[in-house]
Structures are given as structure tokens and as C-alpha cells.
Amino acid sequence: MEEAELVRQARSGDRDAFxxxxxxxxxxxxxxxxxxxxxxxxxxDVVQESFVDAxxxxxxxxDEGEFGPWLRTICxxxxxxxLRDRLPRRRRELALVDEAxxxxxxxxxDDRRLPALRACLERLPATQRQLLTQRYHDDQPVQDIAAxxxxxxxxxxxxxxxxxxxxxxxxxxxxxxSGA
Amino acid sequence: MSAExxxxxxxxxxxxLDAAGAQILAETIRGGGTSARLIREHLALAxxxxxxxxxxxxxxxxxxxxxxxxxxxxxxxxxAAVGRGLGRRSPRRRARRTWPVALAAAAVIAVALTAxxxxxxxPDPVGACRxxxxxxxxxVDRNGLAIPAHDGQVLxxxxxITATASLTVSFPDGSRIALADGGVAxxxxxxxxxxxxxxxxxxxxxxxxxxxxAITTPEAAVTVxxxxxxxxxxxxxxxxxxxxxxxxxxxxxxRAGITLHAGDSAxxxxxxxxxxxxxxxxxxxxxxAGWQQQHGHWELIGGSVRGSDPAGGKARLLGEQDLLDLExxxxxxxxxxxxxxxxxxxxxxxxxxxxxxxxxxxxRLQQHGETLSCxxxxxxxxREAGDGAAMxxxxxxxxxxxxxxxxxxxxxxxxxxxxxx
Numbered sequence: 218m219e220e221a222e223l224v225r226q227a228r229s230g231d232r233d234a235f236x237x238x239x240x241x242x243x244x245x246x247x248x249x250x251x252x253x254x255x256x257x258x259x260x261x262d263v264v265q266e267s268f269v270d271a272x273x274x275x276x277x278x279x280d281e282g283e284f285g286p287w288l289r290t291i292c293x294x295x296x297x298x299x300l301r302d303r304l305p306r307r308r309r310e311l312a313l314v315d316e317a318x319x320x321x322x323x324x325x326x327d328d329r330r331l332p333a334l335r336a337c338l339e340r341l342p343a344t345q346r347q348l349l350t351q352r353y354h355d356d357q358p359v360q361d362i363a364a365x366x367x368x369x370x371x372x373x374x375x376x377x378x379x380x381x382x383x384x385x386x387x388x389x390x391x392x393x394x395s396g397a
Numbered sequence: 398m399s400a401e402x403x404x405x406x407x408x409x410x411x412x413x414l415d416a417a418g419a420q421i422l423a424e425t426i427r428g429g430g431t432s433a434r435l436i437r438e439h440l441a442l443a444x445x446x447x448x449x450x451x452x453x454x455x456x457x458x459x460x461x462x463x464x465x466x467x468x469x470x471x472x473x474x475x476x477a478a479v480g481r482g483l484g485r486r487s488p489r490r491r492a493r494r495t496w497p498v499a500l501a502a503a504a505v506i507a508v509a510l511t512a513x514x515x516x517x518x519x520p521d522p523v524g525a526c527r528x529x530x531x532x533x534x535x536x537v538d539r540n541g542l543a544i545p546a547h548d549g550q551v552l553x554x555x556x557x558i559t560a561t562a563s564l565t566v567s568f569p570d571g572s573r574i575a576l577a578d579g580g581v582a583x584x585x586x587x588x589x590x591x592x593x594x595x596x597x598x599x600x601x602x603x604x605x606x607x608x609x610x611a612i613t614t615p616e617a618a619v620t621v622x623x624x625x626x627x628x629x630x631x632x633x634x635x636x637x638x639x640x641x642x643x644x645x646x647x648x649x650x651x652r653a654g655i656t657l658h659a660g661d662s663a664x665x666x667x668x669x670x671x672x673x674x675x676x677x678x679x680x681x682x683x684x685x686a687g688w689q690q691q692h693g694h695w696e697l698i699g700g701s702v703r704g705s706d707p708a709g710g711k712a713r714l715l716g717e718q719d720l721l722d723l724e725x726x727x728x729x730x731x732x733x734x735x736x737x738x739x740x741x742x743x744x745x746x747x748x749x750x751x752x753x754x755x756x757x758x759x760x761r762l763q764q765h766g767e768t769l770s771c772x773x774x775x776x777x778x779x780r781e782a783g784d785g786a787a788m789x790x791x792x793x794x795x796x797x798x799x800x801x802x803x804x805x806x807x808x809x810x811x812x813x814x815x816x817x818x
Contacts, residue, residue: 221437232463232466235466236459236462236463239458239459239462239463240459243458243459245812247448247458248445248448251441251444251445251447251448251661252437252440252441252444252445253440253441253444254444255410255440255443255444255447256444256447257447257451260444260447260448261461261481264458265458265461265462265465268458268465269461269462269465269466272462272466290690293673299523304554304586305554305586305587308412308414308608309416309585309586309588309589309608309611310414310415310416310419310611311409311412311418311419312415312585312586313416313419313420313422313423313585313586313589313613314409314414314419314422314423314426316423316554316555316585317422317424317426317427317441318426320427321426321427321429321433321437324439325434325437330441330445331445331448331449333448334442334445334449335449338449338450338475346450349446349450349604350450352446353443353444353446353447353450354446354447354450354451354645356447358411358412368413374407374408374411375404375407377407377410378403378404378406378407378439380515381439381443381446382403384442384446385438385439385442388442
């Protein structure tokens with residue numbers, strides 16, 4: 218079923234049709250939220266809230282062809298709300314950077330990023346993929362990872378930095394190649 | 398540039414970023430361009446990695462959304478059922494049973510309004526920041542909307558405060574910061590303020606070691622555990638004068654850091670150069686030691702120096718130490734003539750201090766190498782050539798023309814260690 222038809226049916230209260238829209242857009246929305254939010258669970262929460270907002274707002278939405286952009290706008294607003302709401306709970310130094318990020322535009326939206334990242338991850342040795350998973354997926358503190366590896370936190374932090382730099386270069390290469 | 402930023406990005410992601418690093422990252426993000434993009438790329442990648450390593454394939458989100466929708470639908474159905482139930486009742490019965498429902502509804506509305514009011518009034522802990530004293534006007538800019546500042550006004554994160562006279566802000570922990578006339582600052586958090594420009598005087602309550610109070614400027618970051626100090630941010634950089642306690646001062650551009658103790662002063666320039674300024678000390682020691690009475694008669698009485706020539710000639714008091722780097726503050730009072738001179742580098746250059754006879758004038762002089770400036774009651778004075786030679790080290794001098802007398806009081810000087818005037 219086409220997206221526009223799913224939107225029409227969902228607007229009339231069809232939850233299954235809305236489920237189809239969730240399946241269609243959830244990965245893209247997770248990618249969008251992940252541009253600004255590092256925690257996996259937090260990204261899930263924000264994306265859920267975005268879909269619930271969309272479900273509630275559907276009765277007033279009539280431009281079926283523009284559902285994706287409308288949904289992404291809802292998600293961007295949810296991301297900003299999430300970042301603003303957590304400011305008082307953040308360490309002041311981190312909150313200072315968060316504030317600047319909230320005010321800055323989102324220049325990185327590109328659907329090719331996540332597929333490019335997955336492809337680049339495949340090229341990494343298993344030990345390095347494991348390290349990235351521990352830190353960014355499992356959200357293990359650098360100190361804990363360092364203790365388990367018998368290395369200093371600074372060394373682990375720098376290793377993660379080098380891996381991120383290499384991944385960014387790899388992603389840019391793949392995206393530039395695919396866009397040419 | 399990236400080499401400087403990358404450790405800061407790593408520290409942000411690891412949650413170990415310090416105040417100076419935070420300042421640099423935030424400023425860079427606000428500045429836009431390639432450096433800002435580099436930061437965004439790394440931060441975005443951290444989130445994307447969490448998603449890329451996630452094997453749940455979106456099922457978690459789909460299930461959660463479905464559950465939320467069911468809950469949403471149940472609530473809607475419940476409300477609808479209640480409405481239908483009320484609608485089925487007979488008019489007489491409804492009239493009898495409606496008042497408890499109305500009462501309950503009124504109570505719910507009252508609770509909701511109270512909650513809304515409290516949330517709107519204090520959206521977060523910074524809601525307890527407020528303006529507590531004003532001597533004149535000021536403005537608070539919130540989300541682009543400027544409103545006049547007033548006593549008792551609650552401030553929230555992001556508020557820009559402009560003082561058109563002295564204005565004091567109290568923080569939840571009891572710390573107080575007085576923003577001087579012309580100062581512009583922004584509330585950054587419950588224990589953080591950014592001074593955009595101008596002068597502030599801070600009395601910071603004792604802080605927990607892991608959560609110090611922070612004051613930032615475009616050039617510097619000051620982290621504080623409880624103390625009293627002054628910060629001045631102007632076109633030449635940021636100056637910090639510490640009166641009590643200990644603070645950490647860091648240059649934003651250089652990330653150089655220094656610990657200041659009571660009595661210390663330091664300056665941070667736009668390029669991040671950080672230099673300590675020795676504490677202020679009296680300009681005139683006992684018996685005018687280190688000063689030469691070149692013309693006229695000069696005496697030190699009760700901390701003030703007074704000079705004139707009893708024979709009606711000129712009077713000049715000249716230091717004995719060559720100086721090229723100094724800051725001087727004093728008050729002058731002239732009698733018998735309309736001006737006096739503050740001479741620098743043994744009359745290499747001088748400033749004419751205008752005055753109304755009998756009135757005190759506050760004079761501030763700064764010389765840092767080739768840079769020489771002087772103000773009288775805040776007005777910038779033109780630099781005048783004495784012998785007009787290139788700037789060179791030389792002694793300070795005070796001069797008053799024939800038939801005049803000059804008094805100097807509250808004179809303090811700051812010079813590099815090991816030099817005296």
C-alpha cells in the first residue's frame with residue numbers, strides 16, 4: 218500500500234495503517250534523532266513520542282504527500298524539547314554545549330549516513346566494532362571499558378576518537394561516491 | 398583547528414568536559430563553519446553508532462508506539478464513555494448528580510491551573526535566579542523579547558540581562574553578582590553566568606568541589622568554589638581581580654589555566670594569552686621612599702601626597718624606577734591652576750588631567766609596552782608627546798604648573814614583580 222493511502226486510512230482511525238507508517242519511517246526518524254541525541258534509549262523515546270504526536274495530529278493533517286517532512290518536523294521539535302528538558306539535569310559544562318547545539322541548525326540530515334556508517338563498520342576489525350558497541354550502544358562509561366581492557370581512560374577515549382574520525386572519513390567517501 | 402577540538406569533543410562525549418573546553422565548543426558551534434560542522438559530525442556519529450549497532454531493527458519502537466496508541470485510545474474511549482453515560486441520564490437525575498461532577502471538574506481545573514502556574518513561574522531550578530537590587534534601569538531579553546528589568550524579577554536559563562545602571566542577580570545558592578552600568582550577561586545555569594561585556598562584582602557562596610560556580614566571558618572561564626572577585630570584559634580582553642578565596646581562570650583560545658589566590662589579578666586576551674597582574678599596592682611608601690622631589694615641596698600626610706612650590710614655581714614628583722608595564726589608579730585634586738600632568742617614561746609622554754579646582758578626579762592609567770592609555774573620571778584622555786621619543790621604560794611623574802598645588806590620594810599601582818616606581 219502506498220504511503221498516501223496509509224495516511225488516509227490512519228487519519229480515519231486505522232491503527233494498522235498507522236503501524237505501516239511507523240514501519241516505513243521509524244529508521245529514518247531514529248537516524249534524525251540520533252544526530253543530536255547519543256543515548257539509544259533516549260532516541261527510542263523521542264521517536265516514540267514523535268509518532269504518538271503524529272497520531273494525535275493526524276485528524277488535522279490533510280497533505281498526504283507531505284507526511285514524511287511533517288513527521289520529521291515533529292521529530293525535530295521533540296528532539297529540541299528533549300535537549301531543553303534535560304538541560305537542568307546536565308553538568309553545567311555539558312549544558313553549555315547542549316545550548317549551542319539546540320540553537321544551531323541541523324545541517325547533517327542525509328538519509329545516506331546510516332547505511333554508509335553500517336557499511337563502514339563492517340570494514341572494521343571485530344575488536345574495534347566491539348569497542349564501539351560497548352561505548353555507544355551499551356552506553357558503558359569509558360572508565361569501565363578502560364578498566365576491563367587494562368588501559369587508561371584517556372587511551373580509550375583517544376582510541377574512540379580515532380575510530381570516529383576514521384568512520385567519518387569512510388562515510389564521507391561512500392556518500393560522495395554514491396552522490397556522484 | 399581540528400587537532401584542538403578533537404580532545405574537547407571526546408571529553409564532551411565522555412562527560413568529562415571542563416568549563417574552558419565547554420566554552421570553546423559552544424563558541425565554535427555558534428560560530429558555524431567547518432569547525433562547527435566537525436563537532437556536529439562527531440556528536441552525530443555517536444548517536445548514529447548507537448543506532449547502527451542496534452540489532453532490534455525498529456521492532457522496539459513499533460511495539461512501544463502501538464502500546465502508546467492503545468493507551469491513548471483507551472483514554473479517549475473512557476472519556477467518550479463517560480460522556481455517553483452522562484448523556485443517557487434523565488434531566489431530573491442529571492440535575493441532581495451533576496453538581497458533584499462539576500465540583501470535581503472545578504477541583505481538577507484548579508489543580509491544573511495551579512500546576513501550570515507553578516511550572517510557568519519556575520520552569521527549572523534556575524527559576525530561583527532573580528534580580529534583587531537595581532539602581533536605575535535594565536532590560537531582560539527572553540527569546541528575543543526585551544522587557545524592562547525590575548526588582549524581584551525571576552530569571553531563567555538563556556535570559557540576557559542588560560544593565561543601564563547597577564543591577565544585582567541572586568542565585569539559588571545565595572551567590573550574588575552585581576552587573577555594572579553597561580554590562581551585558583546571560584544566565585547559563587543555576588551556577589553559571591556568561592559576561593558578554595562590561596564589569597561584574599561577584600560574591601559566590603561556598604560550592605561543592607565537583608560543581609563549582611562558573612563565570613565565562615568571550616575570552617575566559619572562571620570557575621569558583623566560593624569567593625569574591627571582579628570580572629571586566631572589554632575590547633582588550635578579560636581581567637579578573639580576586640579579593641577572597643581561590644578561583645581557576647582559563648583562556649578560551651589557548652586553554653591555558655591558572656589558579657588565582659586572594660589578592661591576585663590576571664588578564665586574558667582575545668588570543669588566549671593569560672598573564673598575571675601583581676596585586677595592587679600603595680603607590681607611595683612611607684617617607685616617599687623611591688620618589689624624587691625634583692621641583693617644589695612634596696609631603697605624605699595620612700596616605701595622601703600633596704605638592705606645591707612655596708616660592709610660586711612649578712612642582713614635580715618623579716619616581717626612581719624605570720617602568721614600561723604598569724596599571725595605576727588614583728584620585729587627584731588640583732588647586733590654583735586648571736590642570737596637572739601625569740607623566741610617563743620620564744616625560745616621554747604625558748596626559749593633561751583637567752579639573753575644576755577643588756574637585757577630586759579619578760585617574761586610571763595603563764601602560765603595557767607600546768600600549769598607553771589614561772582616563773579621568775572615565776573619559777579617555779589624549780596622549781601627548783613630551784620629548785616624543787619611542788616608548789621606552791622610564792619613571793612616572795606628577796607635575797603641576799607654577800602657583801598650583803596637587804594632591805594625590807588612594808593611589809594604587811600594579812607592576813610586574815620586582816619593580817617599584
